[in-house]
Amino acid sequence: MRERFTQHWLCVCLAFTAIIFFLLPTSFVNNFYLPKIFSPIANALNAVTSKTAFPIGQLVFYLGVFTLLIFTILKVKIAIKERKWSTLKKPAFQLLKLFLVVFILFQLSYGLSFKRPGLANHLQLDTNRIQPIELQNFTLSTINWCNEHISDFDYEKDSFKNMVKWTHESYEHLIEKHGYFLPIKPSVKRVIEPTIMSRFGISGIYFPFTAEANVNGDIPAVIQPFVIAHEMAHQKGIAPENEANFSAYLAGINSDNISLQFSAKYAALRYCLAYTVDSVLRDSLFNLCNESLRNQIEEHSAYWQNYRGLLGKISSQVNNAFLKFNGQQDGIKSYGNFLSLVLAWERKTQQNSTYRYLLE
Numbered sequence: 001m002r003e004r005f006t007q008h009w010l011c012v013c014l015a016f017t018a019i020i021f022f023l024l025p026t027s028f029v030n031n032f033y034l035p036k037i038f039s040p041i042a043n044a045l046n047a048v049t050s051k052t053a054f055p056i057g058q059l060v061f062y063l064g065v066f067t068l069l070i071f072t073i074l075k076v077k078i079a080i081k082e083r084k085w086s087t088l089k090k091p092a093f094q095l096l097k098l099f100l101v102v103f104i105l106f107q108l109s110y111g112l113s114f115k116r117p118g119l120a121n122h123l124q125l126d127t128n129r130i131q132p133i134e135l136q137n138f139t140l141s142t143i144n145w146c147n148e149h150i151s152d153f154d155y156e157k158d159s160f161k162n163m164v165k166w167t168h169e170s171y172e173h174l175i176e177k178h179g180y181f182l183p184i185k186p187s188v189k190r191v192i193e194p195t196i197m198s199r200f201g202i203s204g205i206y207f208p209f210t211a212e213a214n215v216n217g218d219i220p221a222v223i224q225p226f227v228i229a230h231e232m233a234h235q236k237g238i239a240p241e242n243e244a245n246f247s248a249y250l251a252g253i254n255s256d257n258i259s260l261q262f263s264a265k266y267a268a269l270r271y272c273l274a275y276t277v278d279s280v281l282r283d284s285l286f287n288l289c290n291e292s293l294r295n296q297i298e299e300h301s302a303y304w305q306n307y308r309g310l311l312g313k314i315s316s317q318v319n320n321a322f323l324k325f326n327g328q329q330d331g332i333k334s335y336g337n338f339l340s341l342v343l344a345w346e347r348k349t350q351q352n353s354t355y356r357y358l359l360e
């Protein structure tokens with residue numbers, strides 16, 4: 001009787017999962033899910049979790065992983081002792097049920113926002129036929145700007161709390177101008193044990209179950225404001241990674257705070273250099289950076305070089321699979337693909353034309 005109930009329960013869960021994941025149209029996501037489900041859930045969770053300075057989601061996640069590990073070890077130990085592998089059937093079903101419940105909760109609290117019509121579409125950006133010369137021109141103008149403003153960057157003075165405030169204000173302006181971002185109050189926290197996150201190659205992470213945006217406070221200060229803006233974008237209903245990076249870029253360049261502006265331009269510059277395929281051109285672009293900027297870029301690369309290892313590779317593979325499962329065909333490459341959104345934005349706003357022929 002109980003087994004039949006379990007099977008029915010699993011069927012209901014699977015059917016519900018299939019409906020919410022495969023069948024819901026984007027109009028439902030836009031008109032009902034985001035305003036009626038995502039926003040109220042995020043705001044309610046936010047009202048509770050923003051009261052603490054430490055990330056509740058991260059603690060719950062660590063406790064959950066620890067409990068699952070102990071549970072699995074104990075069950076396997078019993079099966080080995082009794083030499084009866086069939087005893088693992090029931091715990092395997094229990095784990096599957098738990099996974100389905102977590103998956104459904106994830107879809108309700110966040111996952112469905114992957115299905116909303118894209119930010120490029122909303123801002124009417126043409127990301128097709130971006131030419132290499134556009135990347136070059138943008139890289140040159142960004143180097144020029146960063147050379148001029150690197151000495152203005154002062155994140156320590158601004159502090160984490162103030163940076164969250166500046167970033168939120170910039171998003172408020174973007175909402176007034178373009179809509180799209182959900183008006184959800186920020187709950188951004190520094191992660192506990194940041195070096196563990198660095199070993200996994202993680203700069204920041206959004207926990208939808210607690211609506212907390214978490215930032216790794218150990219990564220170079222120059223990139224932290226950009227990461228705050230990236231995680232805050234997730235909090236405001238932007239799920240795809242290329243769009244979260246682009247949102248962080250927009251929040252940065254439209255901010256009145258120079259450190260946030262610099263961090264956004266600097267982040268874009270690093271991607272530009274990484275995406276310049278011609279190594280001779282990349283070297284000549286790098287040499288146009290002044291000494292402080294070159295040192296900053298090199299120190300930043302050295303930081304991640306220090307943490308390159310097996311954990312980082314596993315983490316990348318998991319993130320890649322997660323993004324592809326949620327419809328992001330480019331997987332982890334989508335982080336860098338935000339450049340096509342930036343270049344389309346530059347093309348639309350024509351901020352870059354003065355640098356067009358400098359390298360020719």
Ligand SMILES: [Zn+2]
Pocket residue numbers: 230231234241244
């Ligand atoms: Zn992200």
